[in-house]
Amino acid sequence: MGAQIIDGKAIAAGIRDTIQTAVTERRSNNQSIPGLAVVLVGDNSASAVYVRMKRRDCEQVGFAAQDHDLPTSTTQDELTALVDELNADPAIHGILVQLPLPDHIDAQAIIERIDPAKDVDGFHPQNVGRLVLRLPGLRSCTPHGVMTLLEHTDTDLVGAHAVVIGQSNIVGRPMALELLNARCTVTVCHSRTRDLQDQVAQADVLVAAVGRTAFIPGDWIKPGATVIDVGINRQEDGRLVGDVEADGAMQRAGWMTPVPGGVGPLTRATLLENTLEATRQLDG
Numbered sequence: 001m002g003a004q005i006i007d008g009k010a011i012a013a014g015i016r017d018t019i020q021t022a023v024t025e026r027r028s029n030n031q032s033i034p035g036l037a038v039v040l041v042g043d044n045s046a047s048a049v050y051v052r053m054k055r056r057d058c059e060q061v062g063f064a065a066q067d068h069d070l071p072t073s074t075t076q077d078e079l080t081a082l083v084d085e086l087n088a089d090p091a092i093h094g095i096l097v098q099l100p101l102p103d104h105i106d107a108q109a110i111i112e113r114i115d116p117a118k119d120v121d122g123f124h125p126q127n128v129g130r131l132v133l134r135l136p137g138l139r140s141c142t143p144h145g146v147m148t149l150l151e152h153t154d155t156d157l158v159g160a161h162a163v164v165i166g167q168s169n170i171v172g173r174p175m176a177l178e179l180l181n182a183r184c185t186v187t188v189c190h191s192r193t194r195d196l197q198d199q200v201a202q203a204d205v206l207v208a209a210v211g212r213t214a215f216i217p218g219d220w221i222k223p224g225a226t227v228i229d230v231g232i233n234r235q236e237d238g239r240l241v242g243d244v245e246a247d248g249a250m251q252r253a254g255w256m257t258p259v260p261g262g263v264g265p266l267t268r269a270t271l272l273e274n275t276l277e278a279t280r281q282l283d284g
């Protein structure tokens, strides 16, 4: 017995193919080409890697990527002015400001400055509020991507007990809402949760988004559970591992995402989906 692997890399490749076809069709119909502005401030090396991957994805599907690489010394006013310019640019349909931003920048103010119609990260309070209210809107890429991964399993979400570990604005909270909207019974755990093991043992669906290597021992997993490991932890030898102790969890889970090759590729593919959706909403 062993878990079936949820192949995020392959699922993401399929999504990119579908998007590429849609872009080709838009081109032949003389419709606008989706334009994504990718804004990177400073020299965080992990951010630089992610941004490079996002730009490569755009190129592959035929989107127009507009790169803005700004120095660490960029001021709040300068970044605000760039967001205003991108909001007003009809060739731009999506705006991604890579996080984290340098400490002297008020990131929340920047997020709130982005036109919600171009907020392909789904971080603007208007889009988060629409998710809360089950109204259509741009949905955060990582949790939305996890829902796509779950569709590629035989997990029955209705009435299932879903346990989310982590309550960040970009992963844990919107993840819990996505699962609630799919009619799971949802528990959210965080650093003050008592008896984490007892909560994990109840999970038909477990989503770990903590950011600590092998934080969840494999033998905590409920037999047959679907395990989604969002964590990305770089080891000293350069390898990436998740938040769940993979070898042990693979013995017990029914389905499981690998790290790398699980959630990460879906986050990027969902960014492309959101940008195409924003384009259709803005331009038809």
Ligand SMILES: NC(=O)C1=CN([C@@H]2O[C@H](COP(=O)(O)OP(=O)(O)OC[C@H]3O[C@@H](n4cnc5c(N)ncnc54)[C@H](OP(=O)(O)O)[C@@H]3O)[C@@H](O)[C@H]2O)C=CC1
Pocket (backbone or CB within 6 Å): 142, 165, 166, 167, 168, 169, 170, 171, 172, 189, 190, 191, 192, 193, 196, 209, 210, 211, 212, 230, 231, 232, 233, 263, 264, 265, 267
């Ligand atoms: N695959 C992908 O596409 C993405 C992966 N990531 C990865 O996911 C992970 C989480 O990211 P992010 O949400 O931004 O991280 P944050 O650091 O913002 O949030 C971590 C969460 O884990 C909780 N936590 C910390 N310690 C414990 C503990 N001992 N027990 C239970 N909960 C705990 C924190 O609780 P509290 O709130 O109480 O402090 C917090 O809610 C990281 O590894 C990140 O790299 C992130 C985004 C996308």
Ligand SMILES: Nc1nc(=O)c2c([nH]1)NC[C@@H]1CN(c3ccc(C(=O)N[C@@H](CCC(=O)O)C(=O)O)cc3)C=[N+]21
Pocket (backbone or CB within 6 Å): 049, 050, 053, 096, 097, 098, 099, 100, 121, 141, 142, 232, 240, 259, 260, 261, 262, 263, 264, 265, 267, 268
């Ligand atoms: N405005 C903003 N939006 C984000 O969506 C955002 C962000 N800021 N800041 C950082 C986090 C992190 N994140 C990831 C995206 C892809 C992978 C990914 O593709 N991972 C690959 C491998 C990565 C590698 O090889 O380094 C994988 O897991 O297989 C990981 C992490 C998006 N984030």
Ligand SMILES: [Mg+2]
Pocket (backbone or CB within 6 Å): 148
């Ligand atoms: Mg979808």
